[in-house]
Amino acid sequence: MRHLRFFAFALLLLAACKPISTNVELNTDNTPKLAHHAENVILLIGDGMGVTQISAALFSNDNRLNLEAFPVVGLHKSYAADDLITDSAAGATAFASGVKTYNAAIGVNKDTLPVTTILEEAKSRGYAVGLVATSSITHATPASFIAHVKSRDMMEAIALDFLKTDIDIFIGGGKKYFDRREKDERDLIAELKNKGYLINDYTQSELKQITPNPAKPFGYFSADGEPLPWSKGRDYLVPATNLALNFLEQRSKKGFFLMIEGSQIDWGGHANDSKYIIEETLDFDRAIGVVLEFAKRNGKTLVIVTADHETGGYAINQGSKMGDIVPGFTTDKHTAALIPVFAYGPGAELFSGVYENTAIYNKMRLALGFK
Secondary structure (H helix, E strand, C coil), X not given: CHHHHHHHHHHHHHHHCCCHHHCCEECCCCCEECCCCCCEEEEEEECCCCHHHXXXXXXXXXXXXXXXXXXXXXXXXXXXXXXXXXXXXXXXXXXXXXXXXXXXXXXXCCCCCECCCHHHHHHHCCCEEEEEEEEECXXXXXXXXXXXXXXXXXXXXXXXXXXXXXXXXXXXXXCHHHHCCCCCCCCHHHHHHHCCCEECCCCHHHHHHCCCCCXXXXXXXXXXCCCCCHHHCCCCHHHHHHHHHHHHHHHCCCCEEEEEEECCHHHHHHCCCHHHHHHHHHHHHHHHHHHHHHHHHHCCEEEXXXXXXXXXCCEECCCCECCECXXXXXXXXXXXXXXXXXXXXXXXXXXXXXXXXXXXXXHHHHHHCCC
């Protein structure tokens, strides 16, 4: 009986994800014809956030999430080029560049050749661009949008790539990879400041109060290495999201691309810690709420929320109640489950259906009107 209920739920979810051809008229070249293109794209990635992570956060938050406001839902296939189960590096590279690559690859294809990212292309077209994460800014997901190295472990090489693309704003941990480098002893923070960046050692409280000058690019290091969990005092994702949105809106009249990662949902999954997962997912959902408010006011912003993969084989077991989840885990690693995609704003209709994770890159470009 339990299996029948799960099968019925799966059928309902797939029915809700209507194929794109039923919703979008095609041009003569078979590309979707959109009523309006987006000026801004905000991609929010909840690392390791599958359907159960979302469900557990919902049931632990008075049965409410900001995610419920999204009118379009789809599913993506997360597998990597070399493994049915992806890691964050291959998953984020698929979103950023539209290519399937091997696990651990950062902004390179399966032959280790660099591939252009949507952040880099947007910047080359005159858009403002930014990255916000609750991990090190050199961690796999944010790194895949700006760096090109053969392994995610090459943190110092990833940091060096921040000087090769004129990113307008970045917020995350990993300061030590910039100013206390073992290989070359360069001070990349000093080099960024010489390029005009405003980079100061703000506290979390100060970050909530500052309004950076949009005439100068901005960087904020939230930790020397990896930031703390939300439960241990890290509380900058919402103010950082607010700051980045206001900054980028003023920074470029053409538009902007922003990636925001709720990084530590994944870490809760690896630890098989249900409380950690729920707290991090709710922190991420609060940032989603800020983004939705901005998009509703702005009217020209496409918002996409997804995950690179699911972590932990997380389940909500018998005995669970509203506000009291009884968890189960099948692994302390990633799984190959299909991953939900939520979309709001101009071009949102592109994101219904079931598709490869690489399609998210192509759909973002279509929404922006990139040829």
